[in-house]
Amino acid sequence: MSSPDSKKRWVEVGRSTTTDPKNKVRKEIELDDYYLVVGFEVNKPDAFKDNTHDLAIDYGHAFFYIVKNKIITKVFSFGPAGLGKTGWLGNGELIGRNGYNRGAIIKDGYMNARPGTPDYAITETVKAFKVALTPQQGKALEEETDSARKEILEGEQQYTAYINDTCAETAREILDEAGVSTPSGSGKVKNSSVASFSIAYAVNPYMWHHNFRKSGHNEVEYHPPVGKPWKPPIGRLDPIFGNTK
Structure with a gap:
């Protein structure tokens, strides 16, 4: 006859739950x-x-x-939301060019920095x-x-x-x-x-x-x-x- 100390001891390591196995309805997740x-x-x-x-x-x-x-x-x-500077110091002209336009290749109101919009049509x-x-x-x-x-x-x-x-x-x-x-x-x-x-x-x-x-x-x-x-x-x-x- 075995002693109480020789019996196997069960140690609880965690618990879990699950849905009723009779429940056949599955939840669908739409991505x-x-x-x-x-x-x-x-x-x-x-x-x-x-x-x-x-x-x-x-x-x-x-x-x-x-x-x-x-x-x-x-x-x-x-896209652009307006013109940039025209000519040196912004004193040039688009029409009737003046001295401030001379040599200002990228300062023509279009090529240089201009205000922008994220809703350009x-x-x-x-x-x-x-x-x-x-x-x-x-x-x-x-x-x-x-x-x-x-x-x-x-x-x-x-x-x-x-x-x-x-x-x-x-x-x-x-x-x-x-x-x-x-x-x-x-x-x-x-x-x-x-x-x-x-x-x-x-x-x-x-x-x-x-x-x-x-x-x-x-x-x-x-x-x-x-x-x-x-x-x-x-x-x-x-x-x-x-x-x-």
Whole structure:
């Protein structure tokens, strides 16, 4: 006959609970469906030859918007909201040039730093591409977009054509910060009204669009309403890809 001390002792190591095995109902959790639309106004072929973007012919434009469950939540379309300084000390003239214009190549009111807006309107045919996002990427991109819009609206970032503070470069930077991969947009940029050779190597709308197509992304053309500037409508169905699966 065994003694009490020789009996096996059971030690409690934890507790667990479970649902009633007779309950056959399972809870479904739906994840938000995010995607990105990158759009381009690049409608002048002469502005992009030999992989070089010519600002004298067309600046072009690039923008993006975020879609959550087919509804547009954020838009980023960086563009100028006025003229910059004209001539040295801002005393030059656009018409009837004076002495302050002499030698001020980039101080023509357009090429130098100008006030910016994150809501630059679209007026031409849009060539658009759809990029799938994970829910994590979608949320991160919404936050990065809000931050960039705030900087522009508060005047902390201006639109500058002759350096990289432009629509395409700024848009791509935001995507990179949110971990969203897109094709390279870097290429030669020139202004043929000033010089025949390239003046910079930068992300620009024409090269970014060119590489989107080259990488095999499906391009969709969208024609905004005729006769008035257009912006992707926040809180509304995506007009370009909203009716596609």
